[in-house]
Amino acid sequence: MSKYHIQGLEEYFQVYRTSVDHPEKFWEQIADEHFSWQKRWDSVLNWDFTKPEVTWFAGAQLNITENCIDRHLATRGDKTAILFEPNDPNDPAEHITYTQLHKRVCAFANVLKDQGIQKGDRVCIYLPMIPELAISVLACARIGAIHSVVFAGFSATALSTRINDASCKMVITSDGSFRGSKTIDLKGIVDEALDQCPSIQSVLVARRTHTDIQMKEGRDHWLQPLLDKAATDCPIEVMDAEDPLFILYTSGSTGQPKGMVHTTAGYMVYSAYTFKNVFQYQEDDVYWCTADIGWITGHSYIVYGPLLNGATTVMYEGVPAYPDWGRFWQIVAQHKITQFYTAPTAIRALAKENLDFVEAYDLSSLKVLGTVGEPINEEAWHWYNDNIGKKQSPIVDTWWQTETGGIMISPIPFATPTIPTFATLPLPGIQPALMDEHGKEIHGNQVEGRLCIKFPWPSMARTIWGNHQRYKETYFSAFAKMYFTGDGALRDATGYYRITGRVDDVIIVSGHNLGTAPIEDAVNEHPAVAESAIVGFPHDIKGNALYGYVILKETGETRNHNNLRKEINQVITEKIGPIAKLDKIQFTTGLPKTRSGKIMRRILRKIASKDTSNLGDTSTLLNPEVVEEIIENALV
Ligand code: PRX
Numbered sequence: 188m189s190k191y192h193i194q195g196l197e198e199y200f201q202v203y204r205t206s207v208d209h210p211e212k213f214w215e216q217i218a219d220e221h222f223s224w225q226k227r228w229d230s231v232l233n234w235d236f237t238k239p240e241v242t243w244f245a246g247a248q249l250n251i252t253e254n255c256i257d258r259h260l261a262t263r264g265d266k267t268a269i270l271f272e273p274n275d276p277n278d279p280a281e282h283i284t285y286t287q288l289h290k291r292v293c294a295f296a297n298v299l300k301d302q303g304i305q306k307g308d309r310v311c312i313y314l315p316m317i318p319e320l321a322i323s324v325l326a327c328a329r330i331g332a333i334h335s336v337v338f339a340g341f342s343a344t345a346l347s348t349r350i351n352d353a354s355c356k357m358v359i360t361s362d363g364s365f366r367g368s369k370t371i372d373l374k375g376i377v378d379e380a381l382d383q384c385p386s387i388q389s390v391l392v393a394r395r396t397h398t399d400i401q402m403k404e405g406r407d408h409w410l411q412p413l414l415d416k417a418a419t420d421c422p423i424e425v426m427d428a429e430d431p432l433f434i435l436y437t438s439g440s441t442g443q444p445k446g447m448v449h450t451t452a453g454y455m456v457y458s459a460y461t462f463k464n465v466f467q468y469q470e471d472d473v474y475w476c477t478a479d480i481g482w483i484t485g486h487s488y489i490v491y492g493p494l495l496n497g498a499t500t501v502m503y504e505g506v507p508a509y510p511d512w513g514r515f516w517q518i519v520a521q522h523k524i525t526q527f528y529t530a531p532t533a534i535r536a537l538a539k540e541n542l543d544f545v546e547a548y549d550l551s552s553l554k555v556l557g558t559v560g561e562p563i564n565e566e567a568w569h570w571y572n573d574n575i576g577k578k579q580s581p582i583v584d585t586w587w588q589t590e591t592g593g594i595m596i597s598p599i600p601f602a603t604p605t606i607p608t609f610a611t612l613p614l615p616g617i618q619p620a621l622m623d624e625h626g627k628e629i630h631g632n633q634v635e636g637r638l639c640i641k642f643p644w645p646s647m648a649r650t651i652w653g654n655h656q657r658y659k660e661t662y663f664s665a666f667a668k669m670y671f672t673g674d675g676a677l678r679d680a681t682g683y684y685r686i687t688g689r690v691d692d693v694i695i696v697s698g699h700n701l702g703t704a705p706i707e708d709a710v711n712e713h714p715a716v717a718e719s720a721i722v723g724f725p726h727d728i729k730g731n732a733l734y735g736y737v738i739l740k741e742t743g744e745t746r747n748h749n750n751l752r753k754e755i756n757q758v759i760t761e762k763i764g765p766i767a768k769l770d771k772i773q774f775t776t777g778l779p780k781t782r783s784g785k786i787m788r789r790i791l792r793k794i795a796s797k798d799t800s801n802l803g804d805t806s807t808l809l810n811p812e813v814v815e816e817i818i819e820n821a822l823v
Pocket of ligand 1: 559
């Protein structure tokens, strides 16, 4: 029985059982049968969650781009690998075949080498969703450079923090980017960031918007002339299984973003395997994930997972509402998309618009619909199922994280019966556990707890760049010998999982993970602010929005409060990016605190969510009187 492609519920249960009873044999067979290796491994798995230390396929040698590109050339050379759909619907789509992709990745890899980039060097990629983004990711991987893609919506400060954390040697960017009717000055943001980045030696600039930009002599180079001169063949760098493939930053509960490190072989095996099964990809399918490659979803399920399977993967440069709210459906119809993968926040925004935008297009090519990034509410699920899938296309509600590298809990379409709001069952190899507040595993069904994973899986992040201690504290300390996800979940009577949301200080806004601490740090930088606390509250489209409670230094601050609110959001935009702006800002004279000085966010969250009926016992607070004041002035 091939374990690579699961095609029914019975088969899923069988395969799952094998993956738990014989995990090493299970993954070894998949690794043997579906990938090219330069050298086979010495051992499949070594692990110790107390250190924590995990290796998969130790001793093996490979290059992931050989698996993504070269090995498809003989059979799929003329097949479209990347289908680029530009921002402007009047511009033609670009079909990049596997043969062309090979040439373009090789040429780019040669440019990187000419610029002095070597195996192990970190390269920061700050690009819009244009082909150069996927190509530069693969070019890094081809020569063993570690890519660190930073979402091109982040501010100059956020960019420089990430560049410095990994001491990147190079930035790859573009003159500007198109987002709907807007043009964004990306190079200007990079220039500002690089004032603070001593490790950067060179900047490669792709031309996209033809905006007038500054080029710094000796540091900045236009990409195209270098590519034009480069040879279109470049041998692979032979990598060890556990060599880092990339760093990707995610927000944490404390200030500094966490640079999650993913390594080569395990990530390859798992991203490929999950792509095949969760999307049931068939040879002539055209798969589209609407995420940005700046997030893990784009890494695993726009670039690596699809290309490892020889798929056609769509990259869309623009936004859902440009030129109108029918754009996604126009693209589905135009390219006969078969699998469509998006975020609940996008579904909710689309569902608010007139159905004519959907009905104008033929969506009959669709076979599988996916969601990711946050819990999907029942209403959005039904809208998606009724209007997009016409009740014919199963919805895969995929739960996973930047840290997990690949999808962990998800239905397998046409096999697992779906229920709205349930991510359903763990994929093969994934052993979830629900834990109670005393650190004990909760067995049985119809239970709820903190979601942990008790056995390693191939694509788990191995560390936080430069800070293994933080990795250990964040993920392996809350519960002994378990990976703690930071999420809560319940398991229903049939064993299905439903993710209930974060149980830490991370808030998911429009599918973006935001830590409260970095936003508070930014707010506190405003000269008029003494202290602040940020919490989330439910929002129709974004899932959650941000509510800030702010104490001003001068209680008699005479400036107009609305101006102050604008200024505070401006600081957040500069320090982090517009995605972290606060929807509501309440000025207050105090924040509820425990006697040890900890802010009682639970109370603030309830007030922001208009749920003040049961605030619990506030008498033990250091300053119980402040709660009344906050309720009275709440912006709800
Ligand atoms: O809280 C969970 C939520 O998103 C978090 C991970 O965010 P990030 O690292 O940015 O990766 C997002 C894309 C994989 C999780 O801890 N989350 C993700 N998918 C789901 C989800 N919550 C509920 N249901 C999901 N399907």
